[in-house]
Amino acid sequence: MILEAKNLSKIYGGSSPGAFYKALDQFNLTINEGEFVGIMGPSGSGKSTLLQILGTIETPSSGELVMDGENVVAMKQTQLADFRREKLGFIFQDFQLLDSLSIKENMLVPLVLNKKSNQEMEERVKQVAAYLGIEAILSQRPYEVSGGQKQRAAAARALIHQPSLVLADEPTGNLDSKSAKALMELLVDLNHQEQTTILMVTHDPVTASYCDRILFIQDGRLLNEIYQGDRRADFYDQILLVQSSLGGELYDTKIPRF
């Protein structure tokens, strides 16, 4: 998936007439196939808005967005729904699994929607469950498993239809450090092995240090961009440095888990 966004702006209407808020301001972004990109920035800087626009859930107020060669902004709702279902996978902070379904049934939702055959569905569930180490919990309900297992199940659901782009919003936000590390190692492995393009919003410098590149956003604009070098530990230090130069007090400070 190659993604190209040009001059993306998003203006939200205010509660009183004439009041509005510019959450994204002429934002430009190019993501190449197989990249693992992180988005960081203070609370309210526009990260979720950007992710929602790239996930085709929100429409931009202006600007261009081309994904996988398709002009997403020009698509009708039904085309957008197809595009989202076939090409995108979502991982959320709060997992968003359906408690009334087993883990396996949750994983099957994207395949059922994409009208895959039963045999194909069974094979994919087996493959992805083995990859994510959740074979033993397939028949359990989300409320019966741990947070780390829930997020691996949610990742399985996001990956089962082999999306071209995975969008993750604070995927480690509700995980303990061990589960967070396990999830990030899986995402890096997926990125390296399958060339899956991943875009992830996070507040956490340790989680961010797994990315190839990090974009820093402030007030809806791109402020800075840094690339991972040879060592993840050095990248982590660099992330902390940029965060503090952008006003570290604006960030959710967590105890570093590196």
Ligand SMILES: Nc1ncnc2c1ncn2[C@@H]1O[C@H](COP(=O)(O)OP(=O)(O)OP(=O)(O)O)[C@@H](O)[C@H]1O
């Ligand atoms: N639906 C909406 N209507 C009006 N304003 C909104 C809406 N969604 C977001 N905003 C505003 O747009 C700005 C950017 O919000 P956004 O959620 O994208 O920030 P964020 O960087 O993801 O923040 P956080 O890290 O706290 O989740 C904020 O000032 C927010 O209040």
